[in-house]
Amino acid sequence: MTDPDPTLWIATKTCALGPYRPDLVETYWRWEQDPTLMVGYGRQVPESLEARTEGMAHQVRGTNPRFTVYDLAGDRPVPVGVSTLLPDDAVRTAEFVIMLSREARGRGLGSGATRLTLDYAFHVANLRMVWLKVLEPNIAGITAYEKAGFQRAGVLRGAGYWLGAVCGEVLMDALAEDFTGPSSVKALFG
Template identity: 35%
Template sequence: MMTNTPPTAPVPLRAGTRLSLALAREEMMQEYHRWETDPATVVGFGARWPVSWEVFRARFRTGHTSAHSQLFEVITAPGGTPVGSTALSVDQSVNSAEFTLVIAPEQRGRGYAAEATALTLEWAFTIASLSSVWLEVPAPHTPAINAYLKAGFRAAGRLRSAALWHGRRVDKLLFDCVPDDLGGNSGDSRCLGHKKWLAEKK
């Protein structure tokens, strides 16, 4: 007689005020894929098409065993409910990483994006010892931009007509963050300013 294997509980790695970073779980792949293929997510990435299941699964499994990328599941701190994911794709030649964020469609509008971003930046600088983290976003995507700025990113440039947004060409904005943007100069003190920001949200 076959029995259903209960899902593993998320493993928290970094706790904030309302959210925690956790290890990504293979059993959650279909949920991650659902979040990423939501039409609003596709538009937010400035893309044309959603990623197919086959491509997503291969990318997940390759990234899961690579030293060049890290996918985090974002969960609520009290209950462990999955609300989104963040990822760091590392270019080791310059010790930098591209940041991406996906919030589950049903969890949007609750202010989770800024804290999820802040927690990932803390990990990037205090644990992974990266020198910088960067991202790109379509210029009209104001909610995402506000969340990134709140978490510590700064404007770094503009690529003209380089993204798609609801059927039209728009500029793509570049943002980056270095440890000094979050306060401090070395070790865990790099994120003292960031931790103060998180504490003020309690």
């Protein structure tokens, strides 16, 4: 089910972040079963809709910031992905995870949604650093993350799988003090 007038918390001209929505569990699940996304996450086994629905119930009750990513190119906002922050409150950092539908990739929405999530992380959640892991052969992902403000921090050699072959995982981080340029959060305050 797609809400014709969804709640959008922060936005650019091309994409927005809104609440994580239990009514979209089947849509999220369908995206997660895409083999190109499974390879990108290094996951080998599909998940049942029943298991995903149970996971959604747990996630909605949790405290991790989760967002639905919207494409704003058309007449109305269309959900195209999910971004998540997995915080470690003791040290004010968080792991970043993003998932985009196949149709949304290659149009700058990943970089835009990543930047909006960093904007939230640094200006609302007051985190000092956000990090991620991306499989080394995922050049498009690495490029999108760099465009959004992440920098390479190192490689975990032999830590992942890409198309059946062992590969490294690139560690990337973004620091609050390095997050420059326009802020959609700060723009809300004039």
